[in-house]
Amino acid sequence: MTDRTNDTNAKTRSIDPERRDQLAVATDGLTKQYGATTAVDDLTLEIEPGTVYGFLGPNGAGKTTTIRMLTSLLPPTTGTGHVAGAPITDREAVVDHIGYLPESPPIHEEFTAREQLEYHGGLRDMSPDELDVRIETLLDRFELTDDADDRIVTYSKGMRKKTGLIQAILHEPDVVFLDEPTGGLDPHARRTVREVLSELAANGTTVFLSTHILPVVERIATEVGILYEGRLVEEGAPGVLVDRMESGDESTLEAVFLDVTTDPESE
Numbered sequence: 218m219t220d221r222t223n224d225t226n227a228k229t230r231s232i233d234p235e236r237r238d239q240l241a242v243a244t245d246g247l248t249k250q251y252g253a254t255t256a257v258d259d260l261t262l263e264i265e266p267g268t269v270y271g272f273l274g275p276n277g278a279g280k281t282t283t284i285r286m287l288t289s290l291l292p293p294t295t296g297t298g299h300v301a302g303a304p305i306t307d308r309e310a311v312v313d314h315i316g317y318l319p320e321s322p323p324i325h326e327e328f329t330a331r332e333q334l335e336y337h338g339g340l341r342d343m344s345p346d347e348l349d350v351r352i353e354t355l356l357d358r359f360e361l362t363d364d365a366d367d368r369i370v371t372y373s374k375g376m377r378k379k380t381g382l383i384q385a386i387l388h389e390p391d392v393v394f395l396d397e398p399t400g401g402l403d404p405h406a407r408r409t410v411r412e413v414l415s416e417l418a419a420n421g422t423t424v425f426l427s428t429h430i431l432p433v434v435e436r437i438a439t440e441v442g443i444l445y446e447g448r449l450v451e452e453g454a455p456g457v458l459v460d461r462m463e464s465g466d467e468s469t470l471e472a473v474f475l476d477v478t479t480d481p482e483s484e
């Protein structure tokens with residue numbers, strides 16, 4: 218069984234600034250308190266560029282709070298964080314390097330998907346030709362081309378999710394943060410998401426993926442971090458974590474997840 222006292226939070230302290238700036242995500246003692254609740258507790262991460270990082274944890278573990286701090290939407294209570302070398306306290310600098318798909322995509326209901334993507338891409342440093350090609354390619358891959366000139370207000374949940382996802386990756390950011398990117402998607406779309414994210418990572422984008430859908434993580438994540446009650450209780454390559462379980466037939470990422478995120482006193 219996994220030794221829960223072997224707390225991966227304690228693995229690093231005070232990352233060397235030169236190394237920190239080369240990492241896609243670097244946090245040191247990152248902590249967020251809401252009143253008496255410690256939502257994220259002393260989180261230390263070092264994620265290399267090009268990683269697909271599966272960020273897992275039970276409901277309320279602190280995943281969204283972590284992502285909101287890393288995307289500069291929420292100030293930490295204590296600790297530091299850098300994304301592609303930009304301090305998370307500098308929103309403008311962080312925004313230049315990231316894409317973000319929150320659980321509810323930030324899209325304008327009255328726009329069409331094409332208008333939404335053109336508007337969003339226009340805020341980024343992309344030439345009109347480059348933007349056009351990227352939009353058409355991604356609409357096609359996500360089978361949205363035929364609906365791209367309909368207003369988003371008429372879209373299904375899955376179509377909105379696809380539009381939000383395309384928006385997050387349109388400009389091929391250094392780091393993309395995705396909160397449940399495959400939630401509500403059919404198996405075809407889910408496969409497309411897996412393929413597109415793996416391709417992005419192969420081209421150097423770091424994918425920070427928060428999800429409860431473990432088979433997606435099992436298939437594309439190169440590293441996994443498991444958060445429990447705000448603390449990082451497990452981290453490593455999925456295969457390594459599963460092998461470490463040594464529980465025969467039960468050796469899956471789900472078994473690892475359940476092992477490290479179950480309160481021993483409730484068993």
Ligand SMILES: Nc1ncnc2c1ncn2[C@@H]1O[C@H](COP(=O)(O)OP(=O)(O)OP(=O)(O)O)[C@@H](O)[C@H]1O
Binds near residue numbers: 256275280
């Ligand atoms: N604005 C807030 N004010 C007070 N407490 C909050 C706030 N946002 C989150 N919390 C608390 O912080 C903790 C972590 O919440 P968070 O949303 O980060 O979890 P999560 O891992 O994303 O959960 P889920 O998988 O259910 O989306 C929870 O205890 C939650 O109640």
